[in-house]
Amino acid sequence: MTATVASHRKPRQHPLAALTGGGSRSARTARTAATLALAGAATAAGLDGTGQAAPQPTPAQVKGRVDALYQEAEVATQSYNGAKEAAERAREELSRLQDEAARRTEKLNASRTELGTMAASQYRAGGIDPTVRLLLSADPQRYLDGAAVLQRTGSHQATAVAGYARRLGSVRQIQRRAEDTAERLADTEAALKKHRVTVVHKLGAAEQLLSRLTAEQRQRMAGRGGAHAHGGAGQGRAHHGTGHGDGLRGGTGPEAAAAAARAADPRAARAVAFAYAALGKPYVWGATGPSGFDCSGLTQAAWKAGGVALPRTTYTQISSGPRVDRSQLAPGDLVFFYSGISHVGLYVGDGKMIHAPHPGAPVRIAPIDQMPFAAATRPA
Numbered sequence: 001m002t003a004t005v006a007s008h009r010k011p012r013q014h015p016l017a018a019l020t021g022g023g024s025r026s027a028r029t030a031r032t033a034a035t036l037a038l039a040g041a042a043t044a045a046g047l048d049g050t051g052q053a054a055p056q057p058t059p060a061q062v063k064g065r066v067d068a069l070y071q072e073a074e075v076a077t078q079s080y081n082g083a084k085e086a087a088e089r090a091r092e093e094l095s096r097l098q099d100e101a102a103r104r105t106e107k108l109n110a111s112r113t114e115l116g117t118m119a120a121s122q123y124r125a126g127g128i129d130p131t132v133r134l135l136l137s138a139d140p141q142r143y144l145d146g147a148a149v150l151q152r153t154g155s156h157q158a159t160a161v162a163g164y165a166r167r168l169g170s171v172r173q174i175q176r177r178a179e180d181t182a183e184r185l186a187d188t189e190a191a192l193k194k195h196r197v198t199v200v201h202k203l204g205a206a207e208q209l210l211s212r213l214t215a216e217q218r219q220r221m222a223g224r225g226g227a228h229a230h231g232g233a234g235q236g237r238a239h240h241g242t243g244h245g246d247g248l249r250g251g252t253g254p255e256a257a258a259a260a261a262r263a264a265d266p267r268a269a270r271a272v273a274f275a276y277a278a279l280g281k282p283y284v285w286g287a288t289g290p291s292g293f294d295c296s297g298l299t300q301a302a303w304k305a306g307g308v309a310l311p312r313t314t315y316t317q318i319s320s321g322p323r324v325d326r327s328q329l330a331p332g333d334l335v336f337f338y339s340g341i342s343h344v345g346l347y348v349g350d351g352k353m354i355h356a357p358h359p360g361a362p363v364r365i366a367p368i369d370q371m372p373f374a375a376a377t378r379p380a
């Protein structure tokens with residue numbers, strides 16, 4: 001009896017079952033929806049129960065993040081420049097190897113033709129035993145003279161065969177080198193694409209952050225940290241003025257002349273003059289002029305005007321001459337920044353440099369203590 005009553009007794013539900021468990025399918029669905037709604041409301045309310053969205057970052061926070069993004073983009077830009085330089089070298093080498101392979105293949109084909117002619121001649125002349133040919137010859141002496149010529153011809157044939165084998169080996173060697181170079185070029189171009197995507201992504205993220213600020217906030221940010229002034233493409237166009245004022249005007253005014261006069265040598269003086277003339281030109285990542293520059297593109301172009309060929313990237317330019325102590329800097333010296341040596345400027349004296357900061361900030365004069373100083377080099 002007890003067992004019969006127990007079998008019909010309604011089981012007791014756990015208190016949570018009303019929200020998560022038993023009942024009909026429609027009831028369970030409704031309870032689930034209610035649970036999710038409550039959870040969503042709790043999440044929206046947050047810890048303080050206010051339900052407000054995250055606060056907007058302050059201009060100072062935006063500036064800090066933008067500065068970091070520009071520095072990361074500069075690192076990627078230098079990697080892009082290095083990969084681009086390597087790709088150009090590989091492309092030139094591949095073209096040279098292909099030309100060389102074509103020339104050697106032409107010589108190989110000529111050797112092959114010569115050997116074919118010899119083989120055909122031997123086949124035509126080799127059908128009769130030499131003893132029989134001597135007996136049948138109307139002029140035995142003439143035959144013997146001809147035999148001597150054939151013997152010498154055999155020596156020439158051996159030389160021709162050896163030459164053919166040598167040319168064949170050289171053609172194959174050049175072809176293998178060309179194939180290796182083509183693979184290296186493909187890898188470098190893949191790295192080039194990767195670095196380009198990284199640069200574009202970083203700069204785009206910085207632009208989005210800056211777009212949250214008002215024009216007045218951006219102007220104040222530019223005033224506090226000239227290296228990261230933000231403006232349109234037309235900001236700071238080059239003018240042929242005195243070189244004074246906003247630090248964006250190019251030319252050969254008194255300030256430029258004084259800096260060139262204090263340079264270590266005439267080559268450095270010409271590099272300084274070029275940098276002053278470039279003031280106001282836009283930053284264009286990957287560019288070496290004449291209408292736009294990135295940081296290492298500007299220093300490379302400036303020293304090219306001085307008659308010195310610098311390598312393309314900050315990582316290689318730092319080894320282009322002897323190191324210079326910060327206290328011994330002279331106009332024309334290269335000054336490098338950040339622990340990764342990802343930025344470079346051209347020193348112009350009085351603790352200042354000319355550099356290409358980043359997109360939106362044209363070539364300008366800035367204090368060298370604006371960024372973490374790493375090292376300095378005097379190109380030689």
